[in-house]
Amino acid sequence: MKVIVIGGGAAGFFAAINIAEKHPNYQVTILEKSSKLLAKVKVSGGGRCNVTNARTKPSELVPFYPRGNKKLHPLFKKFSSSDMVAWLNQRGVETKAEGDLRMFPVTDDSQTIIDCFLKEAKKHGVTIQQNEALTQLEQRDGEWMVHTKATTYNADKVIVATGSSTATWKLLENLELELTDLVPSLFTFNITDSRLQDLQGISFDHAQVKVTGTKLEESGPLLITHWGLSGPAVLKLSSRGAYKLAEKKYQFDILINFTGTLKSDEIRTRIMEYAAANPKRKVINYPLFELPKRFWERVTSHCEIGAETPFMELSKKHLNKLVEELGQGRYEVDGKSTFKEEFVTAGGIKLSEVDLSTFECKRFPNLYLAGEVLDIDALTGGFNFQACWSAGWVISKCI
Structure with missing residues (x-):
């Protein structure tokens, strides 16, 4: 089974790691358009990485998502902020909650989170290709063709997790997926x-x-x-x-x-x-x-x-x-x-286009969307990352 993850950010990395851990025989590849991996993780929280929020109940989390809101309640029941804290702890990363309930690694250094992800990706055989920008996405006879500037990849399953990417939204619109109006947030x-x-x-x-x-x-x-x-x-x-x-x-x-x-x-x-x-x-x-x-x-x-x-x-x-x-x-x-690295967009592919129990496109089998590419965004406080972790986790369990 070949799985291509488009986007080397939070949602993409988390999905790739958990898929590779669950299925050691799968070929899991991350395609990142730039030379930077996990760029938003790096700058989040002033370089400390506001990795999630100490609110753990789905009912406590959903009010912080202006776009998504109650539709995300089942998602957080499957994988909440407490599950993310446990996931990190099992991999040697301790976290702490501050007075406003934002959570950070105890090191107060975002590199701790990045190092954890890179270590887990290497451990489970995830291939990472940098400077690979997506140029076209098409489905032929049940197989996905992922075209980049350099080459073409064949994949059984594709996960699009490119964050706020005008180019990606345009390509997805070419597949006739509906997009909401896009405006800056945060x-x-x-x-x-x-x-x-x-x-x-x-x-x-x-x-x-x-x-x-x-x-x-x-x-x-x-x-x-x-x-x-x-x-x-x-x-x-x-x-x-x-x-x-x-x-x-x-x-x-x-x-x-x-x-x-x-x-x-x-x-x-x-x-x-x-x-x-x-x-x-x-x-x-x-x-x-x-x-x-x-x-x-x-x-x-x-x-x-x-x-x-x-x-x-x-x-x-x-x-x-x-x-x-x-x-x-x-x-x-x-x-x-706006801060370029931390830029968040309100809007994206309409949530009606995906099955939120799996994040698979309803009209395109084996195509999954996660993170900011969807019409999901949150207030500051670790909530945007948590939506990425939760979606990545759910996708990994469905592939």
Whole structure:
């Protein structure tokens, strides 16, 4: 049996390893178009590899998939995040969960995951061909012909797991598989605003971000960057709102609550209580709500609160402005930024084209699709990888 896996990423590698382990006599080959293997694994989590999430129940996982959602519930019953942790542990890779339930190898090094996969691939005889870009895929008399720029491979079964690949989607469309609209997901917001200028690197442990005029709202850590805003709160918002924000051509306003969940009245009350207890303290020197000092200084300056102004001299006008800036600061987003290696696309081959119990194409026997090539994507937090691991596992059990 010849099995060709197109794509040397997470889903492809995981499927190939498990197929080869299950069927030692099969010829399993991975075709990767570039010279890089497991590129997204390498850069994930800032180079630490956010390999999965500590949420283990299918019902806990599916809400984090804007595209896929409840349809993935049976998939995670077959292979959940706890199964992936066990799979890695059995191969000598220990993992850890952080406070936000993201999971990483204890080494905090993505190379640990890559080395594990490469070792397992070699152990089970998986052939890896790099710099082999797919140019055509066709089925002849029940056998698949996989054409690349260099040669043609014959295969009994083909797994397409190329991730966000415009070229692959076009080839699959040539087979008349239906494709949804494709838009970016998991991107950061470009913002040019004096309130953020030169504050890159400052972060907030918990903030709420809302897109004005919509129901889109997310919370979580927030980060000021050279180009605007990033962090889990923004990335989650960009994922859930991928299509809506694309319609707006990435031009929209956001409201930010830098205090987390406090309402305007609560913010006002806390400031007034602090002022009553510390009337002579200068406002600029005492950040409230555990906000970073440099940001507090910038906000108070923006509110035209003088550097020498003590809390007891805060005018009603200044107080109102400060409450607004902290609880509903309005910022204009003018574009997006994506990290090429971690780029995620919302959309792909429609899930109706595959049998989600096997990931085999309904109209093309022995053709399987996995990973981002399908209309499945998730919020940040290890969920995209988990969808890859689960699909790869299910495919390996069906081949």
